[in-house]
Amino acid sequence: MKIVFMGTPDFAVPSLQGLIDDGHEILAVYTQPDKPVGRKQVLTPPPVKALALEHGLPVYQPTKMRDGTVAAQLRELAPDLIAVVAYGRILPKEILEIPPYGCINVHGSLLPKYRGAGPIQWSVINGEAETGITTMYMGEGLDTGDILLVQRTPIGPEETAGELFDRLAPMGADCLKKTVRALEEKRITPVKQDEQKATYAPMxxxxxxxxxxxxxxAELHNLIRGLNPWPVAYTHYGDKKLKVFAARVEQGSGEPGTVLDADRFVIACGEGALRFTEVQLEGSRRMSAEEFLRGKKIFVGRSLTAN
Known part of the structure; x- marks a missing residue:
């Protein structure tokens, strides 16, 4: 099949590689413009662009999708299908109508739950026990198109959003490959989404x-998992920010935000307590809570809320 691929971050890389491995003709790759990265603001290509260039594929990085330029390019390319994975741009109707097999999207949730930009993180933040990948036809609404295929996976009780990203990316590639094959063989029946069950997952x-x-x-534990690796949950140690990368739920009660156990870094919450296990003090490196406590003194009753 002749395919145009649209995607930008690491999450989309296995999907592009999977289509290449399956022998499809990738006519072009569309991705976001290069961006400055790091303290030195080095102009860096998106991961999808890097992979595309490795394979000698034409790369387009438009800043606009609605001025007719991209639509004209795509009509000239004449793809059978457009595959979209975390591209980061909304496709206008004139583009959606170009390929005869349609535009399909790989989404990191069990639609119609968690439509939007942050489905993986919000699944963790909300304490879901299960998530997965959904492929769907793209429509003009946000992740509202008919469902094509679904693959499910449990979410580990201590799994972070970053770890879940790493598991879902290859799962997304597998689901996309199966979807494309099923469309080619005309053995897939699209299913409309149940709008009554729809939820939104903002950035x-x-x-x-x-x-x-x-x-x-328990809620804070899920929040910490869901915000790892970005933007990372935090509290305070004196006048410095203390990032919390990992924690465990513990029994205990006390004034919320105060230290209950100075040897194990247990903090009282509104219900139950949290034991910090991995932290990073502003100006220092990321480390285990045990290592942090060897260099910093805390005491029972100390407050970690802002001073």
Whole structure:
């Protein structure tokens, strides 16, 4: 099949590689523009672009999708199918109507739950026991198109969003490959989404990262997992920010935000307690809580809320 691929981050890389491995003709790859990265702001290509160039594929990096330029390019390319994986741009109707097999999207949730930009993180934050990959036809709405295939997987009780990303990326590639084969062989029946079950998963931002210890420990535990690796949950140690990469739920009660056990770094919450297991103090490196406590003194009753 002649395919145009649209994707940008690491999550999309296995999907592009999978289509290449299956022998499809990749006519072109569309991805986001190169961006400055790191302290030195080095202009860096997206991971999908890097893979495309390795395979000698034409790469397009448009800044606009609605001025007609991309639509004209695609009509000239004449793909059978457009495959979209975490591209980061909304496709207008004139593009969606170009390929005869349609535009299909790989989404990191069990649609119609968690439509939007942050499905993997919000599945963890909300304490879901299961998630997966959904392939669907793309429509003009946000992740509202008819479902093609679904693959499910449990979420581990201590699994972080980053770890789940790493598992779902190859699963997404496998689901995409199966979807394309099924479309070619005309053995797939699209299923409409149940709008009554739809939920939205917005993009994460740094404002949600500060730990509110009046909340139950179980909720904060899920938040910490869901915000790892970005933007990373945090609290305070004196006048410095203390990032919390991992924690465990413990029994205990006390004034929310205060230390209950200074030897094990247990903090009281609105319900139950949290034991920090991996932290990073502002200006220092990431380390185990045990290592942190060897260099820093805390005491029972100390508050970790902002001073």
């Amino acid at each position: 994460l931002d740094k404002t949600m990262a500060e730990l509110d210890f009046t909340r139950p420990a």
